[in-house]
Amino acid sequence: MSTENPTQKSPNIADSLAATSAAETFNPNYVLDVGNNITLTLGADTLLIQDPKIVKNIRFCGLRTTESTASQEIPFYNILAVDASDSTLTIKYARLILKDDYTPSTLQYVLHGDAARAEPWIERLLELAYGDAQRNKRLRVLINPYGGKGYAKDLYTEYAAPMFEAAGCTTDLETTTHTGHATEISENIDIDAYDAIVCCSGDGLPYEVLNGLAKKPNASEALTRIAVVMLPCGSGNALAWNLFGTNSVSSVALGIIKGLRTPMDLTSITQHNARTLSFLSQSYGIIAESDLGTDHLRWMGAARFTYGFLVRLIGQITYPCDLAFKVEIDQKDKIKEHYYAYKNKKPELRPVGPGDQTGKGLPSLKYGTIDDELPSDWEKLSTDTLGNFYAGNMAIMSADINFFPASLPNDGMIDLVMIDGKAGRLKALSMMTAVENGAHFDYPEVVARKVTGYRLVPRNRDDGYISVDGERIPFAPFQVEVHQGLGTVLSKSGHLYEAQGPS
Numbered sequence: 001m002s003t004e005n006p007t008q009k010s011p012n013i014a015d016s017l018a019a020t021s022a023a024e025t026f027n028p029n030y031v032l033d034v035g036n037n038i039t040l041t042l043g044a045d046t047l048l049i050q051d052p053k054i055v056k057n058i059r060f061c062g063l064r065t066t067e068s069t070a071s072q073e074i075p076f077y078n079i080l081a082v083d084a085s086d087s088t089l090t091i092k093y094a095r096l097i098l099k100d101d102y103t104p105s106t107l108q109y110v111l112h113g114d115a116a117r118a119e120p121w122i123e124r125l126l127e128l129a130y131g132d133a134q135r136n137k138r139l140r141v142l143i144n145p146y147g148g149k150g151y152a153k154d155l156y157t158e159y160a161a162p163m164f165e166a167a168g169c170t171t172d173l174e175t176t177t178h179t180g181h182a183t184e185i186s187e188n189i190d191i192d193a194y195d196a197i198v199c200c201s202g203d204g205l206p207y208e209v210l211n212g213l214a215k216k217p218n219a220s221e222a223l224t225r226i227a228v229v230m231l232p233c234g235s236g237n238a239l240a241w242n243l244f245g246t247n248s249v250s251s252v253a254l255g256i257i258k259g260l261r262t263p264m265d266l267t268s269i270t271q272h273n274a275r276t277l278s279f280l281s282q283s284y285g286i287i288a289e290s291d292l293g294t295d296h297l298r299w300m301g302a303a304r305f306t307y308g309f310l311v312r313l314i315g316q317i318t319y320p321c322d323l324a325f326k327v328e329i330d331q332k333d334k335i336k337e338h339y340y341a342y343k344n345k346k347p348e349l350r351p352v353g354p355g356d357q358t359g360k361g362l363p364s365l366k367y368g369t370i371d372d373e374l375p376s377d378w379e380k381l382s383t384d385t386l387g388n389f390y391a392g393n394m395a396i397m398s399a400d401i402n403f404f405p406a407s408l409p410n411d412g413m414i415d416l417v418m419i420d421g422k423a424g425r426l427k428a429l430s431m432m433t434a435v436e437n438g439a440h441f442d443y444p445e446v447v448a449r450k451v452t453g454y455r456l457v458p459r460n461r462d463d464g465y466i467s468v469d470g471e472r473i474p475f476a477p478f479q480v481e482v483h484q485g486l487g488t489v490l491s492k493s494g495h496l497y498e499a500q501g502p503s
């Protein structure tokens with residue numbers, strides 16, 4: 001008996017059954033007979049429910065009724081929880097309701113006879129559903145009530161909380177009350193008590209959380225043990241786009257439930273006497289100005305960035321500065337080779353626990369700070385015509401902006417892109433449209449490098465904008481150093497960002 005009336009008859013069910021080998025078809029670990037001619041089979045990638053019961057499907061606004069069997073296929077990725085108690089088998093899964101939106105659903109069957117016979121089948125299904133992902137994650141959920149359009153709490157309650165509950169995740173919820181609150185919470189968090197911190201916000205809260213963990217005396221251990229993730233409730237939501245390839249809250253919630261513990265590079269920024277961690281980007285020039293310098297145009301919505309960009313582009317504004325880099329790769333074909341060699345390697349997931357980081361603080365700075373002498377092997381460059389300096393630790397900067405297609409989560413390098421401010425307006429506009437799929441990378445005007453450290457010293461200006469992870473930092477020289485795999489995130493692939501790689 002099923003308490004639900006599944007209407008999604010899959011046309012591929014026969015194919016999927018055929019993909020299950022004959023040996024498996026008769027193996028009770030693969031096929032569970034739940035009576036009433038209903039069988040549950042573990043297929044190649046899906047749970048196949050064969051149920052001959054006829055159900056009516058109403059389509060086309062109630063104008064047409066069709067009939068089909070209640071058979072359906074559920075991808076293993078969508079299975080949230082399975083258990084048997086009191087002779088009832090319960091399967092909870094994420095049901096696709098729209099293009100990329102899910103809702104938790106439950107199927108129940110009576111187990112006739114010996115219910116214990118279902119146990120190996122259940123364990124096998126859970127193994128297939130979770131693979132290397134940690135089950136029943138313990139989540140510390142932080143909600144920024146002012147993130148994005150201010151609906152973070154509603155988005156969490158409606159689209160994420162029911163999924164976490166269905167998957168048996170525990171949640172400990174807190175709403176941030178002021179700027180810096182997420183830093184305080186993370187600095188004081190008990191790292192044994194949680195597996196991940198979930199920021200219901202834009203990219204501002206993850207930045208605070210990472211910097212809060214970095215303040216702990218055992219910062220490296222904390223950043224290794226606790227994964228930092230986001231439920232997309234802001235406007236850019238780069239962390240969600242890169243790790244799960246979507247901006248849908250329920251889809252990201254499913255991604256977190258099934259997320260693989262992935263080591264991710266973080267960078268230290270030193271400026272004056274301060275050291276902070278950055279996970280996303282640093283920018284100077286047109287991108288920083290178009291974002292941070294257009295705050296007074298917030299009424300325009302997303303168009304303010306484009307407007308700010310065009311105004312500066314037409315003015316051909318340039319940003320003089322002195323730069324120095326610890327270059328690792330500076331040719332585009334070599335960068336692509338590096339990307340594909342990494343892509344083809346076996347993913348190295350981060351195990352649960354502290355690994356060899358027990359008690360360790362932040363790594364020391366091997367290149368020193370902005371106040372130290374430049375290391376002698378750094379490449380130096382002084383420019384009066386820079387238009388855009390952009391450093392990316394992740395590929396996607398916001399929806400449809402795959403700015404760093406060759407960025408990799410754990411290669412110990414940050415991707416730099418520089419574009420001359422005199423490259424020409426038409427060229428710059430055409431690059432802007434190519435950025436969606438990362439095709440701008442191949443423009444000769446785009447200078448790309450992978451580096452492990454760099455220094456930027458603005459010149460000939462008293463004030464301006466420097467952006468770190470979308471937040472403004474003082475207009476002053478700064479130095480950046482990459483720490484390979486210092487942070488931990490949950491990701492869909494466990495290996496790559498969800499972006500199209502370089503062509």
Ligand SMILES: Nc1ncnc2c1ncn2[C@@H]1O[C@H](COP(=O)(O)OP(=O)(O)OP(=O)(O)O)[C@@H](O)[C@H]1O
Nearest residue numbers: 147148176177178179180201202203204234235236
């Ligand atoms: N209760 C609060 N009151 C005021 N500011 C807050 C509060 N809670 C968090 N903040 C601050 O809000 C800032 C922005 O947060 P967040 O990134 O979540 O939203 P956003 O700016 O709307 O998103 P996006 O960066 O995508 O535009 C963070 O720097 C954080 O310090």
